[in-house]
Amino acid sequence: MRIAVCPGSFDPVTLGHLDIINRASKLFDKVIVLVSFNASKSRARFSSKERMEMIMAVTKHLDNVVVDCYDGLLADYLKMSNATAIVKGLRAVSDFEYEFQMALANKKLYNDAETVFLTTTGENMFLSSSVVKEIASFGGDIDGFVPEEILETIKNRLHKPD
Numbered sequence: 020m021r022i023a024v025c026p027g028s029f030d031p032v033t034l035g036h037l038d039i040i041n042r043a044s045k046l047f048d049k050v051i052v053l054v055s056f057n058a059s060k061s062r063a064r065f066s067s068k069e070r071m072e073m074i075m076a077v078t079k080h081l082d083n084v085v086v087d088c089y090d091g092l093l094a095d096y097l098k099m100s101n102a103t104a105i106v107k108g109l110r111a112v113s114d115f116e117y118e119f120q121m122a123l124a125n126k127k128l129y130n131d132a133e134t135v136f137l138t139t140t141g142e143n144m145f146l147s148s149s150v151v152k153e154i155a156s157f158g159g160d161i162d163g164f165v166p167e168e169i170l171e172t173i174k175n176r177l178h179k180p181d
């Protein structure tokens with residue numbers, strides 16, 4: 020069985036993430052969407068539990084996708100879960116250097132792990148959780164940025180009118 024891990028902060032999950040998860044689910048027997056800890060992102064707006072719940076809500080149509088959370092090294096999680104691939108989306112050249120560095124580090128930590136990059140579809144090129152948070156915090160329209168099922172949860176949480 021070919022198991023892939025799709026790691027990320029997912030604070031919150033966006034349509035860009037969902038597109039990558041959808042496509043990964045067709046390439047692998049099982050995909051674990053892993054809410055992971057990014058040391059360079061200090062303050063998450065949603066708890067790990069909330070982030071997992073949102074991902075579960077938007078992936079429930081995908082039979083071979085499960086959601087988990089881990090605050091240790093991704094390479095260790097791969098070993099524990101018998102996964103052999105890390106799937107990540109690449110938006111632009113600007114993503115590349117950072118992603119390339121992580122792929123090499125993960126390979127060094129766990130030689131059986133291959134990082135597979137899927138190129139983001141055109142309409143999601145600009146999309147990121149940070150953009151969603153910024154727009155939502157000003158009460159802007161995030162329809163078309165995040166899956167419909169979690170739209171209200173995100174709006175209610177992030178928009179604090181003064």
Ligand code: PNS
Pocket residue numbers: 026027028029055056057058060091092093094120121122124125
């Ligand atoms: O969505 P993000 O924040 O770009 O995802 C980055 C993430 C969480 C996948 C990365 O920071 C990560 O793998 N964190 C787990 C800890 C780890 O293994 N760090 C070393 C990676 S080389």
